[in-house]
Amino acid sequence: MRHLAFAFALFSFVRMAAGQEQETSRENQPTPALKPVTWERLLNAANEPENWLMYSGTLDSQRFSRLDQVDKQNVSNLELKWAYQIPEIDRAETVPIVVDGVMFITESPSNVVAVDASTGRPYWRYDHELPDDLRICCGRNNRGVAILGETLFMSTLDAHIVAIDARSGSLKWNTETADHRAGYSKTAAPMVVKDLVITGIAGGEYGIRGFLDAYHADSGERAWRLNTIPGPDHPDNRTWAGDSWRTGGAATWITGAYDPDLDLIYWGTGNPGPDWNGEVRMGDNLYSDSALAVNADSGELEWYFQFTPWDVHDWDAIQVPILADLELNGEMRKVMMWANRNAFYYTLDRETGEFLVGTPYAKQTWAEGLDEKGRPIRRAGKLPTPEGNVVSPSIGGGTNWWSAAYSPRTELYYVNAYDGEQEFFIREQEYREGEQFTGGGAQNVKPGDTYKSAIRALDPRTGDLRWEFEIKPRSTSGLLATAGDLVFGGTVDGYFFALDAATGEELWHIGVGARVHSAPLTYSVNGEQLITVAAGNVVFTFGLD
Template sequence: MQRLIGFLFLAVTSFGVIAQEEPFQTVITPAFSPITWDRLVNADAEPENWLMYSGTLSSQRYSRLNQITTANVDELELKWAYQIPVIDRAETVPLVVDGIMFITEAPSNLVAVDARTGGIYWRYDHEMPDDILICCGRNNRGVAILGETLFMSTLDARLVALDARTGNVLWNVAVADYKAGYSKTAAPLIVKDKVVTGIAGGEFGIRGFIDAYDAATGERVWRTYTIPGEGEPGNESWAGDSWKTGGAATWITGSYDPDLNLVYWGTGNPGPDWNGDVREGDNLYSDSAMALNGDTGELVWHFQFTPHDVHDYDSIQVPILADINYQGSQRKVMMWANRNAFYYTIDRETGRFLVGKPYAAQTWAQGLDVNGRPIRVPGMEPTYEGVLVSPPIVGGTNWYSPGFSQDTGYFYVTAFDGEQEFFKRDEDYEEGQRYTGGGGRYTQPMDAFHSSIRAIDPATAEIVWEFPIQPRSSAGITTTAGGLVFTGSADGFFFALNARTGEELWHMSLGARVHAAPMTFAVDGKQYVTIASGNVVYTFGLRD
């Protein structure tokens, strides 16, 4: 409550200054108060801030800010742009804390700027070895904050804690050996006094895990492997020793339910990706949602979307948590549009499958059985010659964040209707070498395919509306109490849709692919919306 009063006071002060039309406006350095765990749990109550990668622990990416609405969104104008000095694609979702914005850059750098102007406070350039092994680009998607400390993953598989006021390094620990193909790209998630974080490297035969570190010291508190070890339940779902190099990486940020004390995290493909012959069995817990006890990391339940995956259908999506009316009763659910082109609503207390249907073009499964397990179409496994399958390797969707609106009750996802020829190859595991067992090839130009923003009713898994865009988009989604869905497109547009109808209300060409999710915040009583496109972070607001 005190926080909210502070915010209102600032807003009033600011408007006062404008009303008096003073020629020289005093720049007030925004207050920066420590981010307690309680504030993170109630992040939705201070919508002027964007306190974690997915906005709130439930990852809905729904903001209560309602200054920008369906009626005035077409008045948005550019307020400032920040050029990232290292040329690469930006996948960052910045945080905003009391008027200060924290932007991550490729390969693993961080800059703090004034959220109203883009002016720099400080920057941190992570010292990077020159022999890192990465599969898919030098990306970093964001940071986490607790107290006055920021936590960042780095490409050389380290976790770094930085003082939020100065960028000074507080601690810097190795999470795994980068020389064996481990790397880190995703924003960590704060759970109480711990920093929970995943690992990338599923194309290098790693054994995936989810870790928790003491936020104060950097000491590891728990590690849960995504592939059970010898003697553990589930290990028998891997033929021979294949579990040791089975991948199941955890390269996107999870979610947390404080009432259930459960951490929800998606896991990636089993390795090698496209040759399943060497790893017969379901390959638990690859391509799964894992629900872990937040204090101990103990596995409470799991749901495997794609048993024995041979198409690289990672379950690397951000789980969205919400309480919805399902068949007449209020249920705690988890919503998940999977890379395998099926949408799922799952009971997040038990992991029980409730409903699921395809939301994008797919040819690999006839449907889902009553437990949500896919019923496979025979002959869709990769071959040496190649076999045409939907969705393609990039999936019906991928790592980019979906959204949920508390006003409409709809789930929103960027969907791709494509197809690709899948090949398999015979490969032996060698540490530090790629271990994928094949690949894919498009047989048509990309322009022959189709992408859409789709709104899904989580109670039925039915598509309510869709808005077509050029293929293949990799932009995330943010929703607001102004009735809006903000997202981007592959051809460089940032745009706003009516969350209820899908009608386009505003668009702006930013000139380069949008590879990130938007976020929204307010300073001095004014709402802004920020998106990275190409190598630039843009912030928009209403006309003054």
């Protein structure tokens, strides 16, 4: 019997190989080959722009590609090359990665599919089995995978991290990171640093205690955990009244960045909990709403910068940090650029966390400004009240988790900004494990069309606005910058567009029929530059005609 099975398998293999050969000769192109993605390749991802090897493209998270085949002159010739329909109808937030002609797309709720990057046709899929008692605040989303060697790493909604064989889709290991019944979940793409898989946690609306984890890529065993709310043995624990630190949130639900020279991981943290009732957690609530710099080997916190101490508006610092070296006041500085949900833009020194630049980039009414250390100077009368209090920005913020981008060619930072407002409420609420723990809420004051949404280009040396491209009704997409001097983005009503990176002039747009709620990426196959974006539950890929 085993012989028979072997013979059949051999026959199938020969048939498959013959088929491939026929296909290859017909299209006169080599068959895509997935080569192992070493740490060296990830370190130098910018040097192989034909691939998109991680969530933000490169470890500095600039979302900048050196590909320049599509440029200002020819971008208007972009046309659809293929589309892939995600079977589960939801709002795709995936940023696929592309490795040597194979694209890995994550799907709602916690699945992944491998497709040929030139046609969108599938190789395999992995469907993750989920329990039916998930606690998730904001949709059944997954934002992407990481890769090392021939293994993919994916977060799942039941707060597991799984390792999947990149050639076959087989599960290699499956590690529970926290108890999903207590409100923990995972949606963000992990990030590989050396031989570790760095991964955050979601659940800031459920009174979790946030953390950042590292797992050994080969075994799935945890290497370290950094609690984003320090325990009672640490002096910063005193920034939480009483026992409020136990349920203080500070989740880590978006992907970070890494500087190999400093060996530091940078990661943002979310809102303190309960979101809108700060009276039960008086203090700065460290390290919620902060940028953390973490030693990659030990997981120890090297420094932090808190954007919004004692946040009572749900303004998570869940943005992707962008790293670059910039000349500031005649001196080269290793900086981190960050447009925060609280409507202020920051440039920080990423060696020390020193505050260098800070200025509003979107409408805000809650602060007079920032002091010399970057701490906000609060305006009186802007806290949530039982009757409701109108404040800008809205819960969604001046921006949200939507990836910003940076072009070293224009030296501009591109962010999707929103000048909204909402009415914020406070209420008393008891913590009960597994239930939402928000202590209030917010509601709209006027129709969304009333407010301004725009892609804004900021000078990271000053925070000054260089240009803006207004969007109606609004955008919730991430951005991509390319060496063709283009910035790509999308809108909630289903446009995908390209702007001139230097001026903001619109150069191309196409209707994709549904909300762009992810970030675009670019890669090339057989010398042809392609641009991919998810809209609705479809992944579209465009190229030149």
